[in-house]
Amino acid sequence: MTRLAGKRVLMVVAPEGFRDEELSTPRQILEANGATVTVGSTKSGQAHGMMGARALATVSVDSCRASDYDAVVIVGGDGAARHLWDHAGLARLVTDAATAERILGAICLGPVVLAKAGLLAGREATVWKSESAEAAMRRAGARLVDRDLVAVGRIVTARGPHVALAFAERLVEEMRASRPYPGRGAPTTLGPRSGPGRVSEGA
DSSP, X not given: OOTTTTOEEEEEXXXXXXXXXXHHXXXXXXXXXXXXXXXXXXXXXXXXXXXXXXXXXXXXXXGOOGGGOSEEEEOOSHHHHHHTTXXXXXXXXXXXXXXXXXXXXXXXXXXXHHHHTTSSTTSEEOOOSOHHHHHHXXXXXXXXXXXXXXXXXXXXXXXXXXXXXXXXXXXXXXXXXXXXXXXXXXXXXXXXXXXXXXXXXXX
């Protein structure tokens, strides 16, 4: 498929402790649709996932320009809290991306990056069920909802690895859309995951 031919996506991971499938699943879907995916981190080099995956970060976020990408996606995992939440260069990058009307995506603990950059104030969003993450989102003015995926305007937030595929598919849809940023329509949501397969605190 070439629905995203010519589109460029920056996926940002922590140098250690990123959630493996939150990188691998969206990357696979985006590339299968024709997008060019670049992996970035706080520094270039080998990044290590929580479950043993490795990814080569070919760029540092400090060297990236939002105008070079059609979308910027923040990958979660416990390393996001340690390495990404308070990274000034990443905050600048996502702010510039919003100003340039790029697609912004964040999954698991990643939405806190957008919140701390002031991009979720007054907006519905979701995040991994963690007291620290939810508190950070609320302090930044985000309107937290108990949903797996929320898309408002060109900002897509998702709760965790169990929704990585739906997150990826929504990113593809948003990148193909042409409505103005930021959209003010009703948010698109997926209901909370229930039953024995629901991901619990600490994944």
